[in-house]
């Protein structure tokens with residue numbers, strides 16, 4: 001069999017098929033553009049018409065955007081059934097011909113499932129799975145897997161798997177989507193029908209982020225009611241979000257929000273603080289301490305004296321407590337509950353005034369009868385045909401009085417004495433500058449820690465303050481207005497208890513995809529298991545998957561991380577790598593020679609591998625000293641604690657001892673650094689016993 005001729009023929013065949021698809025794509029785009037122009041040209045009258053037109057224009061813009069995004073690699077696969085069974089092309093979106101015949105199936109559609117799920121052991125009725133590589137609307141490559149054990153024919157192109165080619169290519173600094181090569185264990189999670197919480201863990205490079213982002217695209221496609229409320233992807237920092245930012249748009253999904261904590265809270269962190277303090281600030285006990293402070297500004301067991309132009313009343317504590325309970329019932333926050341409380345209080349006040357007035361009139365009548373014998377009741381007795389008299393016998397408009405009292409500045413001031421309006425920032429600042437309250441709630445804080453917290457309040461907000469501010473806002477002003485139908489949390493092992501609360505507050509229906517690796521946990525959280533993280537919100541109502549295959553790191557580099565993994569997470573098994581490469585190398589230099597050492601390594605890498613990306617992972621201290629861009633455009637300097645989630649072709653770890661010693665999570669930071677490389681890992685160790693070594697060559 002002439003395999004080259006076979007492949008050329010197959011490419012030509014596929015080219016004919018995809019030309020039909022592109023013609024249909026272009027036609028659909030042209031139809032949508034024409035429809036949009038027509039809507040925009042149509043006359044509109046009144047604001048409702050305007051609104052409807054804007055909504056239609058924006059819907060059509062969405063459709064056009066999605067069609068345009070689908071252009072690049074519109075179709076990437078094909079499945080053929082056994083024994084002459086049907087063939088289907090699989091791609092970015094679904095397309096039908098004008099007569100309704102299926103041209104292309106969306107990768108997320110049920111019909112596309114066998115493309116991902118079929119194996120030789122379980123071919124699901126398929127004979128062949130084909131991958132197509134399309135560039136600029138031209139089919140440039142075709143590779144086939146025969147799944148049902150039949151012999152390849154001249155129409156089959158069996159070769160290197162597309163996964164291996166995808167993984168072996170040089171990195172670009174941005175994560176790429178992987179809809180065409182999603183693996184079975186990944187696809188099962190992406191396509192799961194479970195709408196609640198799904199936790200996905202697994203070692204570094206097992207595709208957790210890939211799964212999380214493709215899951216977001218699947219949720220948008222398959223669960224419209226959830227999609228309508230919006231999907232959020234939450235990540236640990238902006239660098240990470242920039243790294244993953246292209247994936248969803250290239251899957252045709254532009255409506256997913258990407259956010260870090262400052263984006264959600266709308267406040268930037270402007271200072272760092274010792275990690276021991278940040279850890280304590282992450283404890284859920286802080287939420288209790290804040291709640292106590294807010295509750296202390298609401299009336300418990302106190303009477304409320306009220307003096308008004310219509311009379312004076314003291315509401316006893318039972319009535320004030322009942323009003324407080326009623327107002328707080330809906331969990332709408334202190335300030336909004338205060339408005340309800342004011343209404344309850346004014347109702348009580350008006351009732352009381354009404355009764356007082358009725359009693360005063362009755363007393364006056366009794367007195368008059370006793371003194372003068374005049375019986376007012378008989379004098380003004382109600383005769384048939386007369387209008388109904390007011391109950392108290394006087395023409396008092398109590399509804400108007402009620403309205404007056406609701407807007408009365410004096411009443412408001414009196415209510416303020418038991419239920420003042422608050423500002424969330426002040427509540428948090430109040431707690432953070434109250435040494436007594438801090439010491440009472442957090443026995444683990446030393447006096448020095450407390451001084452540092454109190455001192456820090458004046459200097460602005462830290463990263464760990466943001467979830468506290470969010471909590472204070474929920475207590476004071478009620479839950480956030482912007483909530484989501486589904487939240488994807490990446491690097492979830494980084495979340496403190498307070499950060500979990502911040503996210504859960506934004507996902508009332510608890511539909512989430514949570515991915516992370518507890519062996520990579522950083523220094524600012526005390527959460528050590530998914531059970532502990534989720535128990536307060538959903539008890540054990542979540543499903544858990546573990547990914548086992550490493551798609552990033554070569555087997556040689558992965559093996560080198562084994563001793564560190566055994567120290568930081570003895571129960572975790574090393575994942576399985578599917579690629580081989582160079583063994584890790586190491587260099588030792590004196591402190592004075594670190595810069596030259598790094599410079600030499602970079603020069604050599606540039607010469608040998610000019611297309612590739614290099615990550616230089618250093619301690620946070622060193623990262624601050626290195627000018628951005630000073631190492632050249634192809635090398636990125638990353639502080640070890642910020643390297644989570646990123647990847648580079650080559651990683652140079654500078655001074656591992658310093659990274660290890662810099663933080664309580666130093667060993668885990670070092671493990672993260674070791675697992676960032678797709679091809680080469682070089683460790684530059686610093687020998688502190690010598691003044692200068694001269695830069696040395698790497699040793700294998």
Ligand SMILES: Nc1ncnc2c1ncn2[C@@H]1O[C@H](COP(=O)(O)OP(=O)(O)OP(=O)(O)O)[C@@H](O)[C@H]1O
Pocket residue numbers: 163166167175176178181182183186202203204205206207208209210211517551552644645646647675
């Ligand atoms: N099915 C796949 N097809 C192509 N590439 C894949 C696939 N799965 C994973 N990868 C690639 O493998 C690398 C690691 O994936 P990813 O970053 O999702 O892993 P991770 O488990 O989130 O890692 P970490 O724990 O280090 O953050 C990425 O380059 C990703 O694009």
